[in-house]
Amino acid sequence: MNRTDSFREGRKKYLRASLWIPYAVIAGLLILCGWQESQIADLQERMMNVESSRYDEQLNDIRWEAETALRKTRGHDGDIYRLEDHSADLQFRVMEMEWDLYGREGMAKQHTDSEGTRLPVRP
Secondary structure, eight states: OOHHHHHHHHHHHHTSHHHHHHHHHHHHHHHHHHHHHHHHHHHHHHHHHHHHHHHHHHHHHHHHHHHHHHHHHHHHHHHHHHHHHHHHHHHHHHHHHHHHHHHHHHHHTOEEOTTSOEEOOOO
């Protein structure tokens, strides 16, 4: 018996109907497992992309809210400056009226109480 005959005998032994069916089933299951692994990996990648897009959306929303608040704050800064300017003008007008009423010397003679607040000088 030569080498080719022993190969044919071995091949016949493994290709019998009762033995090749389990090998085919095992091969099919391995192929199915490989396909499922690739599907799972694809699903994981898609889920990570969805999570990252949601995270990006949340960051964009936070950034938009911060920029909106900053614009409002800048608008309020202008309002505050105008109010301070108007308040200073009114305070100066009050002082002018006190000067007209008491005279400049009378303002220097004002007394203070125990808390350090100024008391008006009565004429």
